[in-house]
Amino acid sequence: MPTPDAKRRTWRWFDYKKQIPARWVIALGIAAWAIFFAIWEISVPLGWVTPLLVPPPQKVLTALWALLTERDFLSDIGVSIYRVVVSFAAASAVAVPLGIAMGAFRSVEAFFNPFVSAWRYLPAPSFIPILLMWFGTGDMPKLALLFIGVVWFLATIVMDHTRSVRAELIETALTLGGNRKQILWTVVVPAAMPNVVIAMRQMLAVSWTYLVIAEIVASSNGIGAMMMRAKRFLHTDEIIAGILVIGALGLLFDYLFRVAHRLLFPYLEEHGR
């Protein structure tokens, strides 16, 4: 005879807003990748694609290994990381203070916002030809492209987060005797900072995108340039190896930002995904 407990459902595959067991969460995540690699693996033997255009996974890994050990791919990776880090640091150094000032003071917003939002709508890659003319070859045009690809958006998002600092927090500080400068540093900045760091994390992903564009269009070194060289010799395995490395680096940097967020703001309940 079934007990009431036996009749009670434990869990179902499709339930709104219900957890599923943790081991299944992991298994499902792995499964998606396994299926992807399996299809990739069998698509050549089954004749769906030509091996020249879609090399099998192990060929890509071999090519990656060869690139790293024999062809000095590491220095290309280093150059790319350097470009992202330097340009992103410069963009943040401008955008974060500017965004906070715009979000905190209506007058600063009135001056800068029409200018900043107009620049957001000019696609950064359209500046590549003129940047090449201004700065020639070398790192400068790439750094400049990444900078203008990030700075306007980041400033606007930081402004929005600063503006949404609750008025009661500022008013509390006012009735405790705080002056404008004190309130900026002890209320506005600390209240906005967790969201600012999340915004930086998201814009860093954009920065990687522009990096690849810059290196593919006009560069003799960096990950994107390696991929364009490989294209000339029909080395599709190396191109795909480049894509994998860019993806892995993006993931790594995102992870670093998440760790930083947790370390910087231990007092928060939520840290964002």
Next chain:
Amino acid sequence: MNGSVKLSARGVSKSFAVAGGQTIQAVRDVNFDVHENEFCVLLGPSGCGKSTVLRMIAGLEDPTGGRIELDGHDILRPDRERGMVFQSYTSFDWLTVQKNVEYGMKLNGVPAAERRDRADKFIDLVKLTKFRNAYPKQLSGGMKQRVAIARTLANEPSLLLMDEPFGALDAETRWNMQELMISIMETTGTTVIMVTHDIEEALFLGDRIVFISRHPGTVLQDMTTDFKGGKRVRRKEDVLTVPGYAEMERDIMKLMREQGSEEEQEA
């Protein structure tokens, strides 16, 4: 317990400019006095302009007419002498309870040692001693309000302003907080102006109840809770049986029903 006049509002009115070049009159011709060491409650239907009056006293809004004086001086801007506690939680997430309570003193350049002592005293007063080093995320709603109250009191304002400070709390926590306010009044003797729409809360805590009419608000009745005989009752349930309580509650309920909120009147 009523000393000299501490705060006086004379013919105070406030209009807000709203979209389309129009103005909304929030309050008109508001007159009342608050005395030294008094607990004054601003009571009235929702939307009648209680918060607006309190914000003008804080200096967060400027009156469009009339004047508000504290100790004979015009109120021109927010100042540490008029500390405000809001209904929404305002503890700073990034500071511990101790640092939150020290915050106002730090703004005003109180030396570290004195800051610590005064913070300790007020943290004890609001019974958060065990949570001194906790962050706000670890606190309940009532505890967060106690942090806000301790932070304001530790800053030694001459007037404590509270805008429905217990409005977001559940019933039992609200009684506890009300009883805590009584013991705070007995220890510190601060002058308090508190906004509420809760009649029981007004009768339990108030020495004076200023009833504001429905929108646009003006003072309809300025009452003192004489039935308490100038004493403070410590327990919420005890006040219910004090002779005169029921009559005053009934009178105020009648007022409240007549005034209603604007939405009800129109419905």
